[in-house]
Every structure is written in structure tokens, then in C-alpha cells.
Amino acid sequence: MHRTDRQFVRPLRLAAVALAIAGSTSAYGFVPAGGTDDASRWQLTAAGTTGQSGDPVRLTWSFVPDGTLVRRPENTANTAPSDFIATFDATFGAGPGGSDLTQRPWFTYFQQAFDRWSALSGVTYTYESHDSTLTHGAGVGLTNIRGDVRIGGIGMDGIGGTLAYNYFATDGGDMAIDTDDLAGLLADSSNNYRGLRNVIMHEAGHGLGLDHSSSGDANFLLEASIDTSFDGPQHDDLRGIHWLYGDVFEKAPAGRNETAALATPLGALQAGSMLAIGTSGSGSAIGPNETDFVSISNESDLDFFSFTVNTPVSLDLSLTPRGASYNQGGTPFNTLTTSDLSLALFASDGVTLLADSASNPAGVVESITDFALTQPGTYYARVRGPVTTAEQVVQFYRLDLAATDLIPALLGDFNADGVVDAGDYTLWRDESGSSVSPYSGADHTGDGQVTAADYSLWQAHYGETLGGGAASVPEPAAAWLLATLAIGCGRLRR
């Protein structure tokens, strides 16, 4: 099955949508072409079998040679020879010509369109320079022979009307452009040929497994009438593709980030600094330069992230659902609450659970605050949906990490009044032998115990003041070293 796309001027848009996809509704917002995830997504490509829902996919795209037979959209039993290359050359110029199509002036717009989907999702598109005269719309992709997505073009119905059509993923995903429209929208240079690029990205959306959606109050790329008021995939379009192929971090070289060992690295978390992922897309619209989207794609998806601390820090983690409210196919959706996400923090072994947060309902932030990480090393944050076999539909989120220094600014100043004096000794005496949160109260060695080692720190710093001249405060790293040495000295006299 394929999907034919027509161009309508915006005043006719709603009528056109109703005509094109009457009765098309979905429990998800976006409309999967095959009804379910696995029945909609690619199963076999030039790279082999593609796994299951939420797994990433690698796809190649190629141009069929002119003369290759392309099926007519109104009657696929009839074909016409592709005039795609000649017509694009006539419109955009042939550049140096020759067989290397990457040198054509028009090539870049196809490259940009496929790259955009690749930058936003678990889909990786790569140009395949080979193709053959095998009839368009048939045959699986084969490396160095033809692409998974074969692009051709024929004159379909003059300027306007039909712009293009595309086979769904389960029918090979090939794309056909109405070359008559190179005298119209497809040659409009506005916004870096946004009309052409949006048509390519819309068709690619069909080729990935989405059918038309219809929103009455938001603008999406997969709506039946092409819209050039925005650039590329929008929120609901991206939800559909993440549901089918996951977010961009599911395609890391080693595999999906389902375990601590395969965690997506967020880098070093310094005391006094923050890290964040999933910062793009807080509403239904997506800007052309936004790329930072993460999601839990379905009930089996786990997302692990790693971060490294080099000094003892107090950690704050927060998991914020991302979404928007809009109407699809007559049904109101709030994509902030499609899945009830939970947050967990794991130790450096990737297995030991240090803390978690799962009690809030869908749509509400989950957070872990003031968690003491006393040892340098790599830690792991895990995001997942509810533990249930019920089907879960993609949920976007944002993950924020912040760290503050755990080491007291003035060692021995247990009561934090800015001076190491008898009052600190009193606190140490009262707490001596007890367990406290690391670096709190009279524990300045950070071992979570109030011991003789803390007393000796007090003794060594007695009389010092916060910011005091000669009795200056050690740098945090030095202070930590000092604290470690103090532990190493063992028990001291009371």
C-alpha cells in the first residue's frame, strides 16, 4: 500500500484533510500505517532484519535511473518511465553532470531531509549510490545494488494536486515525486526549499510506517496536506517515529542503552555545575535546529545514562515529562501524561540501587535530591515506564543532574558557624559514635560516622575561621585529600 499526497492551499486544508483521511483515528495521536508498531515498521532492509518495536533501523536511499518504470498513483497497474533526474537537472541545474548524483545541486535537499530524520530518531539514513532499472516499488534494498528507499519521479497530474506518493515501510518504502510540481511548490526556494524538503520528509514519514494524522489545533508534518509554515517533523510526528524506532541514543554503536554497560554517557558532573538531556521540545512545535529529544518508546524500553564525579558531591536528579496538549482525529491528547515514568540511581557497579523515585503520577516530575556521592566514579541514572505488560506509548522527557560540593568549606567547623572552636567539639562529643549523612554534622571525613578521625580534623583546624587570612580554607580537592589522609592515620587519642 502507498499513500498519495496532494497539495492544497491552506484555506481548503481542513476540507482536504477530511476528504483524504476520513475516519482515520488512532489511540496514539500519530497513526501507524499497519495499526500496530511491529506491523508498521521496517522488518527487512539492506542491513538485515531490524528487530522489534523501539529498536533502531538503518536504511539506505537511492535514485532510480531515468527510464525506470514508476507506478502511477491513481492506478498502480499502469507505469511510466521515471524522468526524475532529467527534470531535477532542468530545474536546479545539472552541476558537473555525470553519474555521481551527489554533485547535483538538488542532491543536498534530499540529503538534508533524510539527515533530519536521522538526527531526531533511531533511524539512520545513508545514501546508496547504486540503483538499477528494476521497477520502482519492488525489491528489497541490497548493499551496492539499490537502496531500501528508491526515489523516482513521473509527471502525475500537472502543477498542484498530487505532489508525491510513498510506499509504507512494510511495502518497501519507495518514494515517487510528481515531477510536474518542479514547476511549482517543489522549486520554491523559500526557506532553503522548505516545500521540497517537507514533501521529502513527509513521504519519508510514510516510508517509516506512519499514515496521515489530522490535528484540528496543531500543525504536524504527517497531515495530509503539505504545510510550509514549519520545518520538518513536529512533536506528534516525532512521537510516532520514536515509538517505532526509539530516540537517537538507541542507535549507539554498541547497541541500545538498555543496561548500565551500554549507558549513554553524559560526561563529568562537576560540583557546582549541571548536566541535562532532552532539553528540546516543550510544546507541539519543533524548531528546525532542535535535536535534543529523548523518550521511553514503549513498555520494554529502559534508558540508562552514565555520569562521572571526581569529588564528593551532593546530587540532585530530576526527571521531567515533556509533551503538549492537542487534538488528533477528533480526540484530545495530552502527551505529557501518556506514560508514568520513574527514575532510579545506580552505583558504579551498575546494579546496586542507591535511590529511586516513582511515586508521582504521570506528567509529574520525579526527583532524587541531596543524595551524597562520597566516592569518585561513574554512576548511572535509569528512566523507564511503569512495570506492567500493558502497552505503553512513547513518552518524551527531560533529565537534569546537578551537583554541589559535599566537603565543608571549613574542616572541623561541625556547626557551620564559620569558626572552629569549642562549640564544634561539643557537637562532635554529642554525635560521637553515631552514623550521619556523609559530611554532615560532626562527620567531616565523609565516611558517614562520627569518629576520632573527625576529632583530629577539629584539632588540626582549631582556631581557623571561614575565609580567615593565615588560616585559609583548603581547596576542595586538597581538603578531600586531607580528609582521606586523616582516615588513613587511623585511630587517634581521644
Ligand SMILES: [Zn+2]
Ligand atoms: Zn502523506
